[in-house]
Amino acid sequence: MDITSPTFKANARVALADGQLQKALGNVRAGFIDKRRKAVDALPEFEELRDRARDIKNHALEHLDLYLETYEAKVLSSGGTVHWAETAGQARDIILDICRKADARTVTKGKSMITEEIGLNDFLEKNGIRPVETDLGEYIIQLRGEHPSHIIAPAVHLNKEQVEADFRRVHDHLPDHRDLSEPEALLGEARRVLRSQYFEADVGITGANFLVAETGTSIIVTNEGNGDLTQVLPRVHVVVASIEKIVPTLEDVSQILRVLARSATGQEMSVYTTLSTGPRRKGDVDGPDEYHVVLLDNGRSSMLGTEFQDMLRCIRCGACMNHCPVYHAVGGHAYGWVYPGPMGAVLTPSLIGVDKGGHLPNASTFCGRCESVCPMRIPLPKMMRHWREREFERGLNPATQRFGLGLWAFFARRPRLYRLAAALGIPVLSLLGGRKRRFAWLPFAGGWTRHRELPAPESRTFMQQWRDREAVARQAGR
Amino acid sequence: MSARDTILGKVRSSLHAGANDQTRRKAVEERLKKAAPGVVPARGKLPSAQRVALFSEMAGKLSASVEHVRKAADVPKAVTEYLRGRNLPSAVRMGADPRLAAMPWGKQRALELRPGPSDGDDEAGVSHATAAIAETGTLVMTSGAENPTTINFLPEHHIVVVDAADIEGDLETVLARIRKAYGKGRMPRTVNLISGPSRSGDIEQKIILGAHGPRALHIIVVGG
Amino acid sequence: MNETTGSRPRIGLFVTCLVDLFRPTVGFAAVKLIEDSGCTVEVPMAQTCCGQPAYNSGDRADARAIAEATIEAFESFDYVVAPSGSCAGMLKKHYPGLFKGDAAWEARATAFSARVFELVSFLVDVRGVRSVDVKRKARITYHDSCSGLRELGIREQPRMLLSSVKGLKLVEMKDPDVCCGFGGTFCVKYSDISNAIVEKKTASIDAAGAETLLAGDLGCLMNMAGKLKREGSTVEARHVAEVLAGMDETPPIGGWK
Numbered sequence: 001m002d003i004t005s006p007t008f009k010a011n012a013r014v015a016l017a018d019g020q021l022q023k024a025l026g027n028v029r030a031g032f033i034d035k036r037r038k039a040v041d042a043l044p045e046f047e048e049l050r051d052r053a054r055d056i057k058n059h060a061l062e063h064l065d066l067y068l069e070t071y072e073a074k075v076l077s078s079g080g081t082v083h084w085a086e087t088a089g090q091a092r093d094i095i096l097d098i099c100r101k102a103d104a105r106t107v108t109k110g111k112s113m114i115t116e117e118i119g120l121n122d123f124l125e126k127n128g129i130r131p132v133e134t135d136l137g138e139y140i141i142q143l144r145g146e147h148p149s150h151i152i153a154p155a156v157h158l159n160k161e162q163v164e165a166d167f168r169r170v171h172d173h174l175p176d177h178r179d180l181s182e183p184e185a186l187l188g189e190a191r192r193v194l195r196s197q198y199f200e201a202d203v204g205i206t207g208a209n210f211l212v213a214e215t216g217t218s219i220i221v222t223n224e225g226n227g228d229l230t231q232v233l234p235r236v237h238v239v240v241a242s243i244e245k246i247v248p249t250l251e252d253v254s255q256i257l258r259v260l261a262r263s264a265t266g267q268e269m270s271v272y273t274t275l276s277t278g279p280r281r282k283g284d285v286d287g288p289d290e291y292h293v294v295l296l297d298n299g300r301s302s303m304l305g306t307e308f309q310d311m312l313r314c315i316r317c318g319a320c321m322n323h324c325p326v327y328h329a330v331g332g333h334a335y336g337w338v339y340p341g342p343m344g345a346v347l348t349p350s351l352i353g354v355d356k357g358g359h360l361p362n363a364s365t366f367c368g369r370c371e372s373v374c375p376m377r378i379p380l381p382k383m384m385r386h387w388r389e390r391e392f393e394r395g396l397n398p399a400t401q402r403f404g405l406g407l408w409a410f411f412a413r414r415p416r417l418y419r420l421a422a423a424l425g426i427p428v429l430s431l432l433g434g435r436k437r438r439f440a441w442l443p444f445a446g447g448w449t450r451h452r453e454l455p456a457p458e459s460r461t462f463m464q465q466w467r468d469r470e471a472v473a474r475q476a477g478r
Numbered sequence: 479m480s481a482r483d484t485i486l487g488k489v490r491s492s493l494h495a496g497a498n499d500q501t502r503r504k505a506v507e508e509r510l511k512k513a514a515p516g517v518v519p520a521r522g523k524l525p526s527a528q529r530v531a532l533f534s535e536m537a538g539k540l541s542a543s544v545e546h547v548r549k550a551a552d553v554p555k556a557v558t559e560y561l562r563g564r565n566l567p568s569a570v571r572m573g574a575d576p577r578l579a580a581m582p583w584g585k586q587r588a589l590e591l592r593p594g595p596s597d598g599d600d601e602a603g604v605s606h607a608t609a610a611i612a613e614t615g616t617l618v619m620t621s622g623a624e625n626p627t628t629i630n631f632l633p634e635h636h637i638v639v640v641d642a643a644d645i646e647g648d649l650e651t652v653l654a655r656i657r658k659a660y661g662k663g664r665m666p667r668t669v670n671l672i673s674g675p676s677r678s679g680d681i682e683q684k685i686i687l688g689a690h691g692p693r694a695l696h697i698i699v700v701g702g
Numbered sequence: 703m704n705e706t707t708g709s710r711p712r713i714g715l716f717v718t719c720l721v722d723l724f725r726p727t728v729g730f731a732a733v734k735l736i737e738d739s740g741c742t743v744e745v746p747m748a749q750t751c752c753g754q755p756a757y758n759s760g761d762r763a764d765a766r767a768i769a770e771a772t773i774e775a776f777e778s779f780d781y782v783v784a785p786s787g788s789c790a791g792m793l794k795k796h797y798p799g800l801f802k803g804d805a806a807w808e809a810r811a812t813a814f815s816a817r818v819f820e821l822v823s824f825l826v827d828v829r830g831v832r833s834v835d836v837k838r839k840a841r842i843t844y845h846d847s848c849s850g851l852r853e854l855g856i857r858e859q860p861r862m863l864l865s866s867v868k869g870l871k872l873v874e875m876k877d878p879d880v881c882c883g884f885g886g887t888f889c890v891k892y893s894d895i896s897n898a899i900v901e902k903k904t905a906s907i908d909a910a911g912a913e914t915l916l917a918g919d920l921g922c923l924m925n926m927a928g929k930l931k932r933e934g935s936t937v938e939a940r941h942v943a944e945v946l947a948g949m950d951e952t953p954p955i956g957g958w959k
Binding site: 024027028030031032043044045048049052056059062063064065066067068069070072074078084085086090134135136137140153154155156158159160163183184186187191194195198199213214215216217223224225226228229232233243248249250251252254255257258265267268269270271272273274275276277278279280281283284285286287295297301302303304305306 | 480481482484485486488489490492493494495502503505506509510513514515516517519520521536540573594595598613614615616621622623626627628630631632648649650653657663664665666667668669670671672673674675676677678679680681682683684686688689690691692
């Protein structure tokens with residue numbers, strides 16, 4: 001997909017002026033936060049499980065090469081095939097090759113952010129293969145030619161009226177009098193249309209929430225059941241997963257599952273947690289004949305051993321964006337690439353370069369709400385700050401910003417000079433504040449006063465007044 | 479060099495690890511061998527009698543309907559009554575699970591049994607669960623010659639039979655049982671953990687039951 | 703630590719740059735509250751700012767230089783207290799990390815950080831203050847500033863002390879723990895987004911129906927007060943220390959109306 005992260009500010013302005021979007025974003029604030037809170041409050045062991053989940057992933061990442069080898073051997077012994085892809089391009093070629101060998105014309109897809117990351121749909125279409133998204137949200141945005149605006153609720157930026165309009169535009173069998181005004185009716189329509197697609201598809205592609213090294217198992221966690229129909233009905237099942245999805249054992253997965261759904265949707269468990277190991281076995285009456293896993297690196301291996309390694313613990317629950325005031329204000333598309341919100345602000349610069357994704361780690365108030373809800377205890381603000389440090393080192397910040405910061409630092413490092421300048425400037429500014437005690441406009445403060453008044457300084461600085469008070473006290477003491 | 483070797487090489491160099499680092503290998507082998515359980519919530523550690531009650535309560539919260547029958551022979555009648563109560567055609571898709579096969583279906587004269595995997599046109603399907611998890615009200619289904627996975631997803635109504643004795647406290651116990659049954663490091667092709675009927679919240683975050691999978695999940699607990 | 707039983711602990715007041723420049727009353731209120739809790743207060747002249755503008759802009763070198771100067775100026779005190787969760791958070795939670803790899807300085811910074819506290823949590827958690835002897839007849843609402851809340855765990859302490867103010871009634875706004883959109887330089891670098899965030903905050907404040915907005919951080923207060931004034935709201939904004947010290951006769955932040 002096209003990267004628009006460099007124009008984040010302009011994207012944000014458009015988003016802020018979009019009434020439909022702003023209305024839809026209200027659903028994020030209303031829908032996710034309370035449900036997570038309730039689920040967390042109902043499990044006394046939740047915080048302990050977060051620690052465990054963090055430790056499990058840390059261990060897996062520290063031994064990633066070995067677990068990948070174990071995982072691969074297990075997939076092979078269960079009759080599956082493992083393909084390794086260093087880059088998005090390699091992954092696309094591998095998947096196309098599998099589709100061609102299967103003589104595929106239609107491919108159904110379960111919801112997967114990794115296939116968004118590698119731009120799979122466009123690529124398959126260009127090569128004459130029709131990808132059909134089957135998750136309701138993904139289906140809707142595919143009809144619209146859009147990309148997900150949220151990693152677990154891809155169509156969260158839309159309202160039902162927009163979805164109805166899209167269904168009427170694309171499903172040309174729909175009679176005008178058919179009532180599609182409510183989500184129930186819209187879901188029913190999508191269910192009906194997609195049913196036949198599952199049977200038509202030659203290949204089903206899913207992502208994976210986890211890969212279990214112990215058994216060579218891939219796991220998907222879903223609510224609709226579309227992922228399961230995608231992988232059980234076609235002849236070929238392809239799992240696309242990035243290398244950091246590895247978890248050592250089934251017991252380890254059990255721990256992380258307990259924090260995943262609660263953090264994501266406030267469910268104790270998602271409706272369907274599906275463990276898949278290899279293709280159809282002898283005697284099975286359904287299931288795919290072929291089971292392929294495409295293991296994708298695409299930049300992960302270079303995050304290991306750096307200050308960004310912790311990001312690889314991410315299990316894509318979306319809690320960080322659900323609780324982010326910036327995401328609430330501008331939605332996911334403004335971030336300009338696949339991964340929005342706080343996790344995107346850290347991951348995107350790693351994957352597309354900080355020169356393109358540099359705005360994202362800067363567009364944060366560091367309010368820390370993301371870290372406080374992250375089930376994997378990823379220090380998201382800290383890592384955004386690390387990106388700011390990399391940018392600063394490389395001189396990527398705008399010149400005016402660097403100049404302003406340099407000037408400020410010059411004074412902040414010289415207390416006497418700082419006090420002197422403040423003692424000269426502040427009383428004047430205070431005087432200018434007049435009876436209102438505030439400014440509607442001030443030179444060089446446009447960024448502030450465009451949207452709010454600037455309170456005027458009360459009087460002389462605290463330091464000035466304190467010295468006077470001390471002097472008086474000394475005299476009195478003498 | 480293959481992509482595989484390049485990726486593994488990059489991972490090792492980023493981690494400053496040699497391929498033959500015995501300490502790391504040992505740590506991995508140990509962990510895989512032990513497969514130690516972690517934190518199991520108190521709720522998942524109830525004694526057997528309370529487990530059944532908790533399972534029923536949790537499944538109910540997930541919008542599944544739960545009924546209890548005294549013995550396996552009561553199941554066919556319960557299925558018939560479920561269908562009648564919801565005005566559904568008297569037909570079910572059913573696999574060849576021996577526990578199901580042993581039940582007296584013949585007594586339900588009007589009930590049509592369709593064997594094999596679902597073709598997508600079934601109103602109702604009947605499966606037998608391998609186990610269930612009280613902690614979360616979850617059913618555990620394992621695939622195999624006798625249990626088609628499609629029955630878990632294609633019918634509008636999914637009726638699942640589970641023995642009360644198979645209701646465990648937590649997920650860890652169930653997975654350990656599967657490990658024991660299939661051998662260490664081996665798994666059935668598919669294990670479906672099912673917690674309630676299918677749903678979606680993708681339009682305006684409003685939860686609607688019956689997305690692509692079953693609209694209704696009916697659980698028949700046998701014994702206990 | 704120099705503290706001995708029976709003697710008054712020596713407190714170094716870290717004034718914070720915004721209080722120094724914009725709202726000295728908060729500094730004097732802090733001095734009064736700390737003295738009332740049985741301590742002596744000194745204000746080292748060699749202080750400017752905690753260094754967050756540099757630190758959060760990726761400029762570690764300047765941040766570290768400022769941190770060194772601050773530590774040198776304050777490490778002889780029993781405690782270092784700041785009337786700001788954000789600045790106290792910087793001193794307490796982030797200074798040691800600035801010296802990673804420099805063992806001597808890291809140890810010094812860690813020892814320093816252990817003695818840093820935000821004002822209200824210092825009063826309640828360290829000094830055991832449970833009430834204040836002041837009156838203010840008003841309905842107030844309290845905003846939890848992010849760093850204080852999430853880095854330092856300040857939530858109940860200000861509410862506890864406010865509940866002891868005679869005549870005062872606390873009415874909670876919706877989502878008092880959600881960011882006001884200030885974020886330091888964020889509010890000018892991304893002023894449109896900051897504005898969208900503070901608009902939601904002022905709407906919650908207005909809906910709470912209080913006459914006064916209190917918080918423990920001047921940055922957030924200037925942001926919220928500036929927006930309230932621009933919107934023509936009559937809600938007045940003050941630092942929580944002003945009310946707790948009974949020093950609330952001065953015009954509120956951004957003026958009366």
